[in-house]
Amino acid sequence: MVNPVSRILHDVGLAAWFGGTLSNAVALNAAAAETTSRADSGAVANAGWDRWTPVNAAAIGAHLVGSVGQLAGNSSRVANQKGVGTMAVVKTVTTVAALGATAYARVLGKKIDKHGAVPVTDGTTPSAATPPEVAGAQSQLSALQWAIPALTGALVVISAIAGEQQRSTAVLSGLVKRVTG
Template identity: 65%
Template sequence: MARNTISRSLHDLGLSAWFGGTLANAVSLNPATAEAADPSARGAVANAGWDRWTPVNAAAIGAHVIGSLGQIKGNTARIQGQQGVATMVVAKTALTAAALGATAYARILGQRVSEYQAVPVAAGTKPSGGTPAEVAAAQKQLDVLQWAIPALTGAVVVISAFAGEQERASEVHKGFAKRLIG
């Protein structure tokens, strides 16, 4: 029982930090960089912010993944026996994999941008006329990913809430009964 509580806590805390941190940076950090008077400082500020967030985000993702694996291990019988649970696990795993892929790709693009240090930009994910082509291309992709990652992790939050409802004793009994009856 304690192992399931630890797994759920790691899963939930990691997921909430991953979702909330990327959403906060998309809503606040990236647009706020436009406030810097010097266009070259804008890129440097965005890079510094995202570079500070990266290790925290990596820890959050690691906690989420470890917690998810622990939950799967602790719920194997329910996944196999309760109707609808296996489908939910597959959907949640697919969304998590998509969020991991999008996050990894965003980090690769972010490193490309970060290599240029004090490059002139309009804002964190908005190139200006003086932005080098490689940075501008990466920024345009990051502009989409900054919203895709919270959308994907937010969908995992929703499915996790649904999964929690499936764990209610009344739902477990119904799910096993439906599985047995067909």
């Protein structure tokens, strides 16, 4: 049986991780272009991401604690109900990929941040005057800004499927299929 606190931590943490990174990709990075100078664009994007980082870290931590709690609470289902083990593996691999992408994005963000207010077009688009190291990091962040919400969005979908597997009819059907082959 899954502790309700684990489910809440899992869901709220994942919602913040997904929603925050999607919002920053859609709004913050683009809004940085609205400043009056190219140098300010980089500073604004850096400031926004620096403010988001501790919230994102807390969201990811809550999600991971909740995920471990859910896995522990569902350990017998994972072992005995057909399809649940596969779903758990897919979810774990997707989580690791999202964590890796998020960590790498933070490394790139810190690389950009250490250069201070450099001229950029927006949060992920260099200008002609952007230093090469910053431009390279921005190019990678341009893809990661969408990869992270895609991966965390996939986790939302996988979690919904996992929830469907907990319905009593799915549990009974899964156990029967496991026993009968």
